[in-house]
Amino acid sequence: MPTKTTVSVIKCDVGSLVGHHIAPKVLLNLAEKRLAEAQGKGLINSHYVFNAGDDLELLMVHQRGEENPQIHKLAWGIFLEASEKAKKLKLYGAGQDLLKTAFSGNVRGMGPGCAEMEFEERAADPIVIFAADKASASAFNFPLYRIFADPSNTAGLVIDPEMAGGFKFEVLDAKQNMTVVLKCPEELYELVALIGTTERYTLSRVWRAKDDLICGATSTSRLSLIAGKYVGKDDPVSIVRSQHGLPAVGEILVPFMHSYFVEGWMRGSHWGPIMPVGLKDSQCTVFDGPPRMVSIGFQICDGAIACDDEGKPMIADLFNDPAFEMARKEAMEYAAALRRMGEFEPARLPAEALEYTTLPQVVEKLKGRFKKI
Numbered sequence: 001m002p003t004k005t006t007v008s009v010i011k012c013d014v015g016s017l018v019g020h021h022i023a024p025k026v027l028l029n030l031a032e033k034r035l036a037e038a039q040g041k042g043l044i045n046s047h048y049v050f051n052a053g054d055d056l057e058l059l060m061v062h063q064r065g066e067e068n069p070q071i072h073k074l075a076w077g078i079f080l081e082a083s084e085k086a087k088k089l090k091l092y093g094a095g096q097d098l099l100k101t102a103f104s105g106n107v108r109g110m111g112p113g114c115a116e117m118e119f120e121e122r123a124a125d126p127i128v129i130f131a132a133d134k135a136s137a138s139a140f141n142f143p144l145y146r147i148f149a150d151p152s153n154t155a156g157l158v159i160d161p162e163m164a165g166g167f168k169f170e171v172l173d174a175k176q177n178m179t180v181v182l183k184c185p186e187e188l189y190e191l192v193a194l195i196g197t198t199e200r201y202t203l204s205r206v207w208r209a210k211d212d213l214i215c216g217a218t219s220t221s222r223l224s225l226i227a228g229k230y231v232g233k234d235d236p237v238s239i240v241r242s243q244h245g246l247p248a249v250g251e252i253l254v255p256f257m258h259s260y261f262v263e264g265w266m267r268g269s270h271w272g273p274i275m276p277v278g279l280k281d282s283q284c285t286v287f288d289g290p291p292r293m294v295s296i297g298f299q300i301c302d303g304a305i306a307c308d309d310e311g312k313p314m315i316a317d318l319f320n321d322p323a324f325e326m327a328r329k330e331a332m333e334y335a336a337a338l339r340r341m342g343e344f345e346p347a348r349l350p351a352e353a354l355e356y357t358t359l360p361q362v363v364e365k366l367k368g369r370f371k372k373i
């Protein structure tokens with residue numbers, strides 16, 4: 001059996017600089033140092049640290065498989081140490097996503113978000129990572145549907161015989177804590193029926209149908225369900241494998257040519273337009289947003305990220321491109337239209353989506369004052 005390679009992206013909001021704006025450089029540097037040490041010890045083969053707004057993102061490439069306790073412990077330890085540093089500096093929301101204390105080998109259900117994918121390396125394996133801030137767990141439902149199921153987005157679904165059999169989609173029902181796998185194009189309508197309901201269903205994994213080749217993995221943690229109250233939005237991450245019988249990098253990026261709406265933004269309680277940005281603009285400002293999306297790309301090489309002559313991983317900053325200017329402009333136009341609505345739906349999320357916010361407390365407070373008519 002050839003050795004398999006694992007790509008792990010584990011992320012956490014451990015505290016941020018000026019409100020919920022960005023994970024500052026001091027925390028990124030700390031994470032970089034610890035991951036470099038882990039790489040030196042051979043625990044991981046490659047790493048890259050970046051931020052999506054106020055979330056600290058750890059990309060680790062290794063050969064230890066998914067849900068590996070050593071890898072998860074490494075990430076958990078870094079988040080703990082970074083949150084301690086954030087507390088010392090009195091950064092905002094220090095340790096906000098570290099919802100549990102007793103670590104038992106896996107970050108799932110403890111607050112941090114995690115997307116992982118283990119696979120046998122192909123001759124050349126291009127990987128695209130997406131990371132969002134101020135967005136709900138289902139923020140990738142729409143683009144992943146476009147990438148892997150919509151022939152008007154992905155020419156390969158029509159033209160490339162390798163993709164003719166379609167793709168399989170795992171959908172998580174966050175209310176029932178159950179998953180279902182649907183095969184497209186045959187079950188396309190059922191897929192859209194489910195994942196169009198973003199509040200409840202999250203697209204979690206994608207495989208090429210003809211050979212079950214894994215090609216999509218998304219973090220699914222819902223912080224409000226873990227904490228039982230609003231503690232910040234989930235700000236998910238996603239890993240997508242590309243090319244040679246899978247959607248091309250350009251087909252993976254084209255859904256972001258236009259902005260689209262996600263649940264999140266201010267206080268995790270509003271519809272907000274996704275703004276695809278380069279890493280330099282990975283920050284949230286207007287009404288704590290608009291919800292930002294960054295994307296990085298790299299080639300997998302012998303269990304690691306392909307490196308330059310100095311041994312530095314070669315990372316492409318995919319949204320750092322004028323081609324996404326239109327989406328950014330649209331995002332601001334949509335943002336302005338929504339903000340004109342103030343706290344009236346549909347700018348604000350419907351009451352059911354706010355069940356873990358302070359709205360129920362307002363209703364509770366007024367309970368005795370409602371009169372029967």
Ligand code: F6R
Nearest residue numbers: 020134232233265266267268288
């Ligand atoms: C959304 C988010 C922010 C905060 C908002 C209020 O995910 O992180 O919009 O919800 O800034 O924050 P607190 O309650 O910390 O004052």
Ligand code: MG
Nearest residue numbers: 013020054093
């Ligand atoms: Mg925060």
Ligand code: MG
Nearest residue numbers: 054055133235
């Ligand atoms: Mg965040």
